[in-house]
Amino acid sequence: MTKKISKEKKMRTRIIKKAYDLMSKKGIDQVSMREIAEHIGVTKPVLYYYFEDKDDLCKEIIRESMCMFHKNIEDAYKSGATLEKLVELALRSQIEFFEKNPKMQTFILHIISYIMKGGKRGKSFMESENKKKEVFESLIEAAIKKGELPAKAVKDFCALMGAQTSHIVLNFKNPDYVFDKEYPSKITKIIFLGLKEYYKE
Amino acid sequence: MTKKISKEKKMRTRIIKKAYDLMSKKGIDQVSMREIAEHIGVTKPVLYYYFEDKDDLCKEIIRESMCMFHKNIEDAYKSGATLEKLVELALRSQIEFFEKNPKMQTFILHIISYIMKGGKRGKSFMESENKKKEVFESLIEAAIKKGELPAKAVKDFCALMGAQTSHIVLNFKNPDYVFDKEYPSKITKIIFLGLKEYYKE
Numbered sequence: 001m002t003k004k005i006s007k008e009k010k011m012r013t014r015i016i017k018k019a020y021d022l023m024s025k026k027g028i029d030q031v032s033m034r035e036i037a038e039h040i041g042v043t044k045p046v047l048y049y050y051f052e053d054k055d056d057l058c059k060e061i062i063r064e065s066m067c068m069f070h071k072n073i074e075d076a077y078k079s080g081a082t083l084e085k086l087v088e089l090a091l092r093s094q095i096e097f098f099e100k101n102p103k104m105q106t107f108i109l110h111i112i113s114y115i116m117k118g119g120k121r122g123k124s125f126m127e128s129e130n131k132k133k134e135v136f137e138s139l140i141e142a143a144i145k146k147g148e149l150p151a152k153a154v155k156d157f158c159a160l161m162g163a164q165t166s167h168i169v170l171n172f173k174n175p176d177y178v179f180d181k182e183y184p185s186k187i188t189k190i191i192f193l194g195l196k197e198y199y200k201e
Numbered sequence: 202m203t204k205k206i207s208k209e210k211k212m213r214t215r216i217i218k219k220a221y222d223l224m225s226k227k228g229i230d231q232v233s234m235r236e237i238a239e240h241i242g243v244t245k246p247v248l249y250y251y252f253e254d255k256d257d258l259c260k261e262i263i264r265e266s267m268c269m270f271h272k273n274i275e276d277a278y279k280s281g282a283t284l285e286k287l288v289e290l291a292l293r294s295q296i297e298f299f300e301k302n303p304k305m306q307t308f309i310l311h312i313i314s315y316i317m318k319g320g321k322r323g324k325s326f327m328e329s330e331n332k333k334k335e336v337f338e339s340l341i342e343a344a345i346k347k348g349e350l351p352a353k354a355v356k357d358f359c360a361l362m363g364a365q366t367s368h369i370v371l372n373f374k375n376p377d378y379v380f381d382k383e384y385p386s387k388i389t390k391i392i393f394l395g396l397k398e399y400y401k402e
């Protein structure tokens with residue numbers, strides 16, 4: 001890596017980290033690109049050299065933090081894990097992710113609000129979400145082929161798994177719920193048992 | 202009802218409706234009590250005669266819209282419906298509620314953001330949520346007595362049901378998911394089958 005590229009990569013990471021800190025504290029809406037630049041200690045043109053707009057910056061914050069998450073799932077898939085194990089891993093990774101990045105929960109909620117409002121930033125987040133969807137869809141397809149999931153159960157499987165993801169996003173800090181070490185495997189087992197019973201011939 | 206009380210009740214309802222419209226459009230944070238008063242066409246003191254602060258107003262907006270929802274569940278419970286039927290009804294009511302009140306989804310997300318930030322308004326919402334919790338807990342207790350749910354399955358039952366509620370809140374407008382007429386009964390059946398299999402002796 002040349003010195004310049006390495007320096008730019010470092011700056012990029014620094015901007016993402018600092019911008020994330022500021023926006024998750026004050027709210028995405030409440031922070032301008034000028035304020036982000038000031039917070040980092042760079043000029044606005046420098047900030048715009050790295051990121052097109054706040055939209056682009058938000059997208060990269062999410063992408064950056066999801067990267068490791070997706071890598072884990074793909075690695076497990078490549079080493080032959082069953083769909084049930086992959087789902088368990090996904091829930092476990094999400095819980096560990098929120099444990100390590102407590103502010104991310106608020107940030108994701110902000111982004112979801114944007115999506116609901118139909119804003120440009122919402123759309124860009126959906127694009128990065130679509131990548132996740134593609135990976136997810138190929139995992140499901142393989143599981144159907146291997147007989148781990150009945151083809152007609154896919155819609156319900158997605159609704160039950162998507163619900164768990166939403167649940168962790170919304171209730172991670174809710175004292176009424178406990179996301180302990182046993183949670184991912186237990187909930188996954190119950191869901192797969194339910195699907196199996198419902199769709200048995 | 203005296204003329205004065207009737208008039209005040211009407212005004213109260215009018216304020217709740219108008220404030221909800223304004224806040225769900227602009228965001229709770231972005232709207233001041235002054236702006237709400239102007240939007241309704243009353244003075245600030247009139248607004249404060251009805252509601253202590255924005256906190257109180259938000260709480261009442263949620264309370265008002267949840268009222269019918271809880272009444273349906275309690276009525277079904279009194280007429281002897283099983284826990285499975287009650288859960289199905291709860292999910293169906295939530296879906297119908299969002300169909301009738303599409304803006305409520307954004308509003309609930311705003312409130313959840315407040316709860317996460319630990320604000321005063323968040324706390325007041327949690328108070329009204331606690332009422333719902335009490336009703337919910339007594340339904341579960343009765344279901345355990347009737348043998349509809351194993352006592353040790355309660356935590357997982359709540360996690361699976363809470364997840365469905367979160368899922369509908371976050372993904373109601375997400376084109377990847379379909380909340381059709383069959384959804385509540387199908388998902389409820391799968392969840393109960395899963396719990397039954399997992400906890401069978």
